């Protein structure tokens with residue numbers, strides 16, 4: 371029987387995720403698997419928590435990686451923090467805000483949304499007006515909207531939400547490890563991310579962090595968390611120091627080695643340097659694209675460095691361009707989603723992918739394809 375794994379070439383992953391995995395992270399995945407209660411593995415778990423707290427700028431005790439992709443992080447936050455009939459406000463300007471709405475609605479929450487045009491940021495002024503007239507148990511938004519390349523003005527919005535009693539929930543799937551996140555300073559009560567973007571780990575883990583206020587909400591629930599696998603009061607017993615370390619589910623050991631290694635790499639390089647590397651690559655890409663006559667889709671002030679939305683010029687078969695990049699140049703870029711399908715390409719410069727030489731390789735390939 372042919373082994374399909376033999377046909378896998380190294381692809382330069384420049385789409386919306388997954389991103390290229392760092393070679394040291396591949397090495398970490400290849401280490402011997404330990405038992406999930408092995409004392410050495412528990413030391414690694416403790417360090418992962420410390421490093422996640424550091425990268426998120428938080429003292430939150432419950433800061434752990436959930437087993438599952440970014441969407442499992444999303445489910446974890448909603449499933450623990452809302453109960454049926456809770457009033458939830460979701461600020462939407464792309465696919466992942468919409469997904470939050472889908473998740474919250476399924477849990478029986480009383481969901482209200484504020485929608486902003488895709489490709490534009492959430493408007494803090496409108497949010498302020500809305501909150502002057504209404505109160506919510508929880509307000510949720512996406513920091514880096516991967517479907518459009520927009521960086522939402524989270525700090526401004528955080529000041530507005532701090533004036534209310536609401537829990538503040540943030541999606542940091544694409545932002546974590548690429549731009550700064552200040553969980554405590556911004557008063558974020560729950561945040562989730564994923565490993566396959568700027569952390570340069572394969573998909574499969576979702577770092578989450580819950581504030582004391584969020585944990586109080588979990589503690590005072592009138593109903594059980596309706597999802598056993600993601601119930602933080604149970605998962606926390608396994609993860610947290612000074613807790614029982616009780617078996618809940620078998621942790622994905624080697625993926626956790628990978629996350630640990632990627633966090634070590636992040637701090638070895640230094641947060642500021644990592645963020646600067648993303649910005650430098652983004653700037654080089656923008657200049658190169660402009661030389662090719664291509665335009666960025668998002669207004670400069672709100673552009674994400676790690677996810678670049680590029681307007682597709684008239685008369686170009688966008689899928690054909692992506693196909694040629696993939697099969698003639700071994701480069702993957704993404705297409706648009708929802709209302710932006712056929713209108714934009716999404717070029718990811720995330721984590722290990724964010725290197726000047728990769729930007730140059732893509733620009734050379736685009737020059738020949740276009």
Ligand SMILES: Cc1ncc(COP(=O)(O)O)c(C=O)c1O
Pocket residue numbers: 386387439440441442444466512514515516517541542543544564573
């Ligand atoms: C902003 C954002 N939120 C959530 C998700 C969902 O993550 P996953 O696909 O890993 O489940 C993604 C994935 O691209 C994302 O970009």
